[in-house]
Amino acid sequence: xxxxxxxxxxxxxxxxxxxxxxxxxxxxxxxxxxxxxxxxxxxxxxxxxxxxxxxxxxxxxxxxxxxxxxxxxxxxxxxxxxxxxxxxxxxxxxxxxxxxxxxxxxxxxxxxxxxxxxxxxxxxxxxxxxxxxxxxxxxxxxxxxxxxxxxxxxxxxxxxxxxxxxxxxxxxxxxxxxxxxxxxxxxxxxxxxxxxxxxxxxxxxxxxxxxxxxxxxxxxxxxxxxxxxxxxxxxxxxxxxxxxxxxxxxxxxxxxxxxxxxxxxxxxxxxxxxxxxxxxxxxxxxxxxxxxxxxxxxxxxxxxxxxxxxxxxxxxxx
Amino acid sequence: xxxxxxxxxxxxxxxxxxxxxxxxxxxxxxxxxxxxxxxxxxxxxxxxxxxxxxxxxxxxxxxxxxxxxxxxxxxxxxxxxxxxxxxxxxxxxxxxxxxxxxxxxxxxxxxxxxxxxxxxxxxxxxxxxxxxxxxxxxxxxxxxxxxxxxxxxxxxxxxxxxxxxxxxxxxxxxxxxxxxxxxxxxxxxxxxxxxxxxxxxxxxxxxxxxxxxxxxxxxxxxxxxxxxxxxxxxxxxxxxxxxxxxxxxxxxxxxxxxxxxxxxxxxxxxxxxxxxxxxxxxxxxxxxxxxxxxxxxxxxxxxxxxxxxxxxxxxxxxxxxxxxxxxxxxxxxxxxxxxxxxxxxxxxxxxxxxxxxxxxxxxxxxxxxxxxxxxxxxxxxxxxxxxxxxxxxxxxxxxxxxxxxxxxxxxxxxxxxxxxxxxxxxxxxxxxxxxxxxxxxxxxxxxxxxxxxxxxxxxxxxxxxxxxxxxxxxxxxxxxxxxxxxxxxxxxxxxxxxxxxxxxxxxxxxxxxxxxxxxxxxxxxxxxxxxxxxxxxxxxxxxxxxxxxxxxxxxxxxxxxxxxxxxxxxxxxxxxxxxxxxxxxxxxxxxxxxxxxxxxxxxxxxxxxxxxxxxxxxxxxxxxxxxxxxxxxxxxxxxxxxxxxxxxxxxxxxxxxxxxxxxxxxx
Numbered sequence: 001x002x003x004x005x006x007x008x009x010x011x012x013x014x015x016x017x018x019x020x021x022x023x024x025x026x027x028x029x030x031x032x033x034x035x036x037x038x039x040x041x042x043x044x045x046x047x048x049x050x051x052x053x054x055x056x057x058x059x060x061x062x063x064x065x066x067x068x069x070x071x072x073x074x075x076x077x078x079x080x081x082x083x084x085x086x087x088x089x090x091x092x093x094x095x096x097x098x099x100x101x102x103x104x105x106x107x108x109x110x111x112x113x114x115x116x117x118x119x120x121x122x123x124x125x126x127x128x129x130x131x132x133x134x135x136x137x138x139x140x141x142x143x144x145x146x147x148x149x150x151x152x153x154x155x156x157x158x159x160x161x162x163x164x165x166x167x168x169x170x171x172x173x174x175x176x177x178x179x180x181x182x183x184x185x186x187x188x189x190x191x192x193x194x195x196x197x198x199x200x201x202x203x204x205x206x207x208x209x210x211x212x213x214x215x216x217x218x219x220x221x222x223x224x225x226x227x228x229x230x231x232x233x234x235x236x237x238x239x240x241x242x243x244x245x246x247x248x249x250x251x252x253x254x255x256x257x258x259x260x261x262x263x264x265x266x267x268x269x270x271x272x273x274x275x276x277x278x279x280x281x282x283x284x285x286x287x288x289x290x291x292x293x294x295x296x297x298x299x300x301x302x303x304x305x306x307x308x309x310x311x312x313x314x315x316x317x318x
Numbered sequence: 319x320x321x322x323x324x325x326x327x328x329x330x331x332x333x334x335x336x337x338x339x340x341x342x343x344x345x346x347x348x349x350x351x352x353x354x355x356x357x358x359x360x361x362x363x364x365x366x367x368x369x370x371x372x373x374x375x376x377x378x379x380x381x382x383x384x385x386x387x388x389x390x391x392x393x394x395x396x397x398x399x400x401x402x403x404x405x406x407x408x409x410x411x412x413x414x415x416x417x418x419x420x421x422x423x424x425x426x427x428x429x430x431x432x433x434x435x436x437x438x439x440x441x442x443x444x445x446x447x448x449x450x451x452x453x454x455x456x457x458x459x460x461x462x463x464x465x466x467x468x469x470x471x472x473x474x475x476x477x478x479x480x481x482x483x484x485x486x487x488x489x490x491x492x493x494x495x496x497x498x499x500x501x502x503x504x505x506x507x508x509x510x511x512x513x514x515x516x517x518x519x520x521x522x523x524x525x526x527x528x529x530x531x532x533x534x535x536x537x538x539x540x541x542x543x544x545x546x547x548x549x550x551x552x553x554x555x556x557x558x559x560x561x562x563x564x565x566x567x568x569x570x571x572x573x574x575x576x577x578x579x580x581x582x583x584x585x586x587x588x589x590x591x592x593x594x595x596x597x598x599x600x601x602x603x604x605x606x607x608x609x610x611x612x613x614x615x616x617x618x619x620x621x622x623x624x625x626x627x628x629x630x631x632x633x634x635x636x637x638x639x640x641x642x643x644x645x646x647x648x649x650x651x652x653x654x655x656x657x658x659x660x661x662x663x664x665x666x667x668x669x670x671x672x673x674x675x676x677x678x679x680x681x682x683x684x685x686x687x688x689x690x691x692x693x694x695x696x697x698x699x700x701x702x703x704x705x706x707x708x709x710x711x712x713x714x715x716x717x718x719x720x721x722x723x724x725x726x727x728x729x730x731x732x733x734x735x736x737x738x739x740x741x742x743x744x745x746x747x748x749x750x751x752x753x754x755x756x757x758x759x760x761x762x763x764x765x766x767x768x769x770x771x772x773x774x775x776x777x778x779x780x781x782x783x784x785x786x787x788x789x790x791x792x793x794x795x796x797x798x799x800x801x802x803x804x805x806x807x808x809x810x811x812x813x814x815x816x817x818x819x820x821x822x823x824x825x826x827x828x829x830x831x832x833x834x835x836x837x838x839x840x841x842x843x844x845x846x847x848x849x850x851x852x853x854x855x856x857x858x859x860x861x862x863x864x865x866x867x868x869x870x871x872x873x874x875x876x877x878x879x880x881x882x883x884x885x886x887x888x889x890x891x892x893x894x895x896x897x898x899x900x901x902x903x904x905x906x907x908x909x910x911x912x913x914x915x916x917x918x919x920x921x922x923x924x925x926x927x928x929x930x931x932x933x934x935x936x937x938x939x940x941x942x943x944x945x946x947x948x949x950x951x952x953x954x955x956x957x958x959x960x961x962x963x964x965x966x967x968x969x970x971x972x973x974x975x976x977x978x979x980x981x982x983x984x985x
Binding site: 016038054055056057059060061062063065066067072074075077078079080081084095097098099100102103106107109110112114116117120121122123124125126128129131132133135136139141143146147149150153154157158160212217218221222225226238291292295302305306308310312313317 | 728
């Protein structure tokens with residue numbers, strides 16, 4: 001009985017992240033539009049887009065291989081599994097021990113790997129351009145993320161997200177410089193990984209600065225829907241990650257009852273909305289940077305991650 | 319069990335002689351490779367059974383070699399791990415060679431050396447005295463040198479062979495000094511005597527430093543790596559697979575044997591150079607792999623990276639061991655050993671893929687390939703498994719060992735020395751960087767070879783490789799997947815060796831549910847490759863099924879979109895050089911990257927030129943000056959050849975006096 005309840009909870013978590021992800025993207029777009037004094041599309045527009053794309057036929061380039069057709073599902077599945085492993089409204093879920101933070105980073109790496117391969121499959125210049133830049137950004141973002149993981153793991157004594165959250169939510173942490181550095185590093189990495197301004201512009205096409213969009217240029221129909229959904233899931237994943245590690249309050253503990261879960265869920269919605277609003281404000285306030293300024297930007301994350309880790313070696317209480 | 323192992327090694331050496339006798343028979347290559355494959359299979363089974371049954375160490379003494387010493391041979395858990403590795407890698411390479419060898423124009427240049435090379439490597443692993451070890455090591459070096467020179471008519475190969483010979487000689491000399499110091503003034507050359515002897519910390523550190531140079535030069539540790547990226551690719555592909563996948567591991571075995579077993583207690587500060595060199599080697603190796611344009615050279619540079627990772631793991635284990643933290647030393651050591659096994663699997667696989675592509679198209683140059691996923695579909699699938707594994711992506715095996723290593727890095731706050739406490743996380747950052755760069759490197763490798771459009775006629779008309787090769791590659795790919803989803807089996811398998819070296823082992827993994835890995839305690843960390851695989855398969859499969867069932871499954875083929883301006887010329891695709899450009903630019907100073915653009919003056923119709931180059935700073939800053947110094951010194955000394963007999967006599971007399979004086983002062 002308990003097992004069934006636990007499995008249900010895990011299933012609910014998977015469906016929740018899937019259902020909320022497009023909404024978060026829509027919310028960010030809406031707020032950005034309002035900040036630019038446009039009316040903007042409704043918040044549920046991404047859902048409509050996905051439904052429309054799913055129903056359309058796929059137009060496939062003549063020399064596209066099976067890898068091109070499988071990749072969207074691979075990317076989606078890897079991202080979805082990763083997102084399902086981040087505590088959103090509750091911790092201690094049935095499969096939370098399957099993969100720790102390091103494995104989570106690597107799962108996202110798998111998604112990026114297949115997306116970049118798909119970008120090179122058709123053999124167009126844009127696809128290769130996107131893939132090579134994405135891998136360059138990834139090569140710098142991933143170590144920064146791992147160093148940030150080191151910091152968090154050293155503070156919490158675990159790389160297991162549920163345990164990390166249980167520790168940070170317990171209030172034992174207090175305010176630490178190293179955690180502050182890890183937060184900034186994580187935000188920088190999140191901006192880069194989600195192809196947001198200032199690293200990439202999710203709204204551009206036909207611009208030499210685009211990275212993510214250049215890779216998926218050849219996709220259409222259901223394949224494009226899968227990739228868009230994966231991108232939305234990734235944004236949600238990073239928001240949830242920042243939320244659960246750095247503002248863990250209200251998250252339902254392992255033994256929480258029904259009301260604990262509901263309040264955890266409502267608080268999660270509030271956190272998502274707040275995160276989305278902050279992202280929109282940040283994106284509106286800042287300009288996109290040149291591609292070769294991005295390494296400097298990510299270098300800051302790398303250094304902050306390393307400094308955060310080293311500070312912990314100076315004193316465990318910093 | 320040692321008798322069986324020695325018998326197999328002797329059979330392999332005998333096969334070499336048989337190969338000389340069988341020269342000219344049409345069936346000889348297939349028969350010899352099949353024989354090697356079976357013998358290697360025997361070795362793999364032997365190693366596996368030894369570890370699985372936790373058999374007793376068995377030793378053997380044969381009265382050959384030095385009269386007062388004889389040849390001591392011994393099979394213990396550590397040897398067994400590497401015998402398993404050698405058997406698997408050698409077996410796969412031999413199976414592959416049955417098919418691949420048919421394309422060899424001069425099989426008699428490979429055949430007599432190939433089984434002997436395997437046999438010599440086996441003897442290195444079994445040796446139990448310094449003399450047997452060094453002789454086997456030298457035979458291994460010389461035979462592999464002969465194999466590198468298979469295509470000796472190519473200028474480049476001859477240069478590579480010469481460089482390899484010099485570096486191998488240098489490495490063996492360092493080993494000779496290391497073993498000399500280990501044996502001490504009494505000359506206890508068998509390993510049992512070395513184990514029993516007491517050494518000062520300084521002497522232990524010196525021995526370890528010499529081993530790092532000697533074994534490191536064979537394994538490809540920076541800055542002693544310069545021969546590796548030229549020699550490994552020059553050999554035929556099954557030999558490249560053996561050299562990269564197996565011989566580098568034999569070198570690592572030498573290091574582990576001395577560092578953890580023979581030399582005794584090592585001072586903690588000696589772990590610092592091992593960790594630092596390992597981490598730096600990892601990053602620099604993979605950076606060069608990211609920029610090279612020759613497929614097999616990319617793989618060779620990636621071997622350097624992986625050797626760096628393994629050395630860093632061993633360095634970490636040394637640090638833990640020096641601090642009496644046996645459990646953590648066991649964790650780091652397991653990570654290193656598992657990574658060695660994993661690297662054997664995926665690097666051999668990828669070298670075989672490169673060989674299959676080379677056979678099918680005649681090209682090693684990435685910029686002449688492309689689109690082979692259509693022409694060689696089976697090879698493409700196996701290669702995809704290989705690149706995913708080597709890029710350390712879950713749920714395959716490369717990730718497991720990286721993950722274990724990161725878990726060991728995270729335990730570094732327990733170390734007592736502040737220097738190490740700071741160093742280890744920084745090294746962890748470098749290793750993370752190397753892992754991420756490896757992903758970039760192998761997207762490029764796979765993307766340029768297998769994806770996109772063909773860049774040459776040869777690539778457009780290529781055909782699938784033969785069944786023997788596919789079987790060998792398939793076996794290794796299956797190992798990559800299995801070791802990724804049930805890594806606990808492998809960890810428990812190497813546990814006796816770890817127990818022997820670190821006096822502790824990782825917790826037994828076999829009882830964990832869902833094949834989960836728990837390195838320290840579940841509270842700290844856990845990872846289940848099996849479940850990750852299952853989850854991805856279920857969620858991806860179910861989504862694809864639902865989408866096709868409920869939404870749309872219509873599909874239309876059409877021209878590529880490419881923002882409305884598709885270009886028919888395959889040259890407009892991203893190639894090896896253009897894909898590397900962002901990383902080359904970002905990491906420019908480390909690679910000494912230079913880009914020059916020559917623009918014709920306005921009105922001139924001459925083509926503009928763009929050239930990009932990178933340079934190995936170790937070669938230009940360290941080796942070239944060294945070579946220049948040696949050449950200058952030898953030119954000077956050349957004068958000594960043309961003296962009169964009187965001068966020679968006085969020279970002899972003077973040196974005698976000098977030596978005697980020196981001896982007198984010494985006493």
